[in-house]
Amino acid sequence: MRVEEAYQAFDRDLADYLEGKGLWPSCRAGCFACCFGWVSLSRLEAEALLPHLGEAQRARLLEEGPRRLALLCQGKDDPLFPSRYFQTRTPCPLLEGGLCGVYAQRPLACRGLLTVGDPALCLPEAKAPKGHFLPVPWRMARLRMESLWEEERARYGFLLLGELAGLLYLLLQGLPEGREAVEGRLRALGVLGGRWGYQVV
Ligand code: SF4
Incomplete structure (x- = not known):
């Protein structure tokens, strides 16, 4: 299943579930606290996003990607890394005027x-209480992610998972071919x- 098809299927399933x-x-549009979070996605999802990026979005990713990779290099083994990052309130580089700049292609x-x-x-600062986020939509998204992971493994022979801005930056720069070369690049960075670093599976 193509990434876009997975998104459409997820959106349909979600609408049915909620109804x-x-x-x-x-x-709501204009509500973007979750866009301060440390968002992870797979290579297939990131690759599907690339053709939809405008010049300004690419420029922001080229600036923000190295910064996030450097932060991850320092903090990937810190158990509290994502929550510490969330507290910095750094918006996703694809957030534009309080709206997702890639809404139709946003990751699962x-x-x-x-x-x-x-x-x-x-x-x-609110530290969302347990149960604040709906558990079933998250599990539905996770199932769609897993089917895309299988597809990625079939296509490339391995699965690559990483943080949104850093991974898009790496793809814009051009990833080397093959698992060992990709692992070598990530290791060098x-x-x-580690606990929160890029996974090659
Ligand atoms: S991709 Fe869109 S929805 Fe996701 S964190 Fe970035 S701005 Fe927010």
């Missing part, structure tokens, strides 16, 4: 994070493995 349960997410990790609760509880 069936009578759930009305409070997520973004699609699956929904709440019916008070949006103020999504903010970093200090971002391979």
